[in-house]
Amino acid sequence: MGVENKVAIITGASRGIGKSIALCLASEGIHIVVNGTNEALLTELTEQVESNGGTCIKVAGDASLPETAEKLVEAALDRFGQIDILVNNAGINMRHSTLETTLEDWKKVIDINLTGTFLLSKAVLPAMIKQGAGKIINISSTASKTPHKNAAPSYGASKAGVNYLTMHLAQEMAKHNIHVNAVSPGPIETDMSKQWTPEYRETVVEKIPLKRIGHTKNVADVVRFLASDEADFITGQTINVNGGTFMN
Template identity: 65%
Template sequence: MTLQNKVAIITGASRGIGRAIAEAFVSEGAKVVLNGTNEVLLQDVCSSLNKEETRAVSVAGDASLPATAASLVEKAKNHFGQIDILVNNAGINLRKSTVDTSVDEWKRLIDINLTGTFLMCQAVIPDMIKQQGGKIVNMSSTTGKTPHHNASPAYGVSKAGINYLTMHLAKELAAHHIHVNAVCPGPIETDMSKQWSDEYRRSVLERIPLKTIGTPQQVANAVTFLASDQSDFITGETINMNGGTYMN
């Protein structure tokens, strides 16, 4: 039970990778406060995690708003008394070229992916400093390190920003024993990948040296490690999880 007695806030937790992270955390002994925009889906996740006792509560809301971040912090402290871990998983994608991306689309993507991550970090840092410890894990992407032909530049920029924010906060907060890292997944089997054509799936697999697409559970395993005491000498890292499609 690597997360026994730990309390975590997880954004974007209603499905896919976020749900897998929530399930992994609870299985390792943590209590979780979950965020997403769909209250029905959030309640479904909480119900599945609260079989024997209350291990999960939720706050529905837009992760790009300061009020949502404040509500999550308040919920964690009121229900579980502390905040040990933050996982910034909320995010959206956009598959448009530069000339086809509108200003509103650009701003919305940056707001959710990058500003939302910043706001959540900003909201939990005072409590983590007070207790002199904490783990922050940001969800980035391989696209934040190298361009991808099927992603909007706004998406890559937002993830590159998360990578820098991760390193900056790791340096700024190290004196308070707060670890900040990021995970950079490549192709993962999610609701989005289920919409791929057979031809596109084959092209994706051809580019992956391991010849397989990752799973939400594999990403959750990496996040669980970074949230646990087992990663106590790791901070400021952006860890690739892409089957070898991008290495650095």
């Protein structure tokens, strides 16, 4: 796949989809730099990667802050001398309705999901431009394309912003051989889905044409493909991984 010995930064990697992506890329021989706010979970992930023969360093911090982006880039360049792949996975959701959503809640979701994606992308671009190559992969959501009553309005809005940012960066950075794509997961088995009631789970599954909830590996496999040489003629795309929940 042409990815061995490349270097990837992955945000929101301590659990769920981000952790699965980290383990998947590490299994391909990619050196990884993982980020999250839970340092204990990041340490566990680092140890797991290294016990399997991979290389992993951790940088704890809030992905919505410029200093975190700077620390991640600095750590990757100091240790490995290059940055080939960025996976913007860090994100949060809230379950508030529009009338229940405070300005503080709105800003928190936008800051982490959208502003964090912008900050990390901007931070890695100088290194990628210098190298003349790079892959940026943003994790979006089906909620960016169709309303979801189980998500706050800020969540879908933030992810729709991620989709646009993906296209804008893809167009702007194509001349530097930097590919920018997004993955849009639907219902996926994570810590969040484990909190669902049996009744709600049944309702969710009933609406999925494939009649099952996806696994984090389903998302990680698409990220691995987009990070590989096999996806070298793909840019500016948002790929659905949702069992047919939303089709376009």
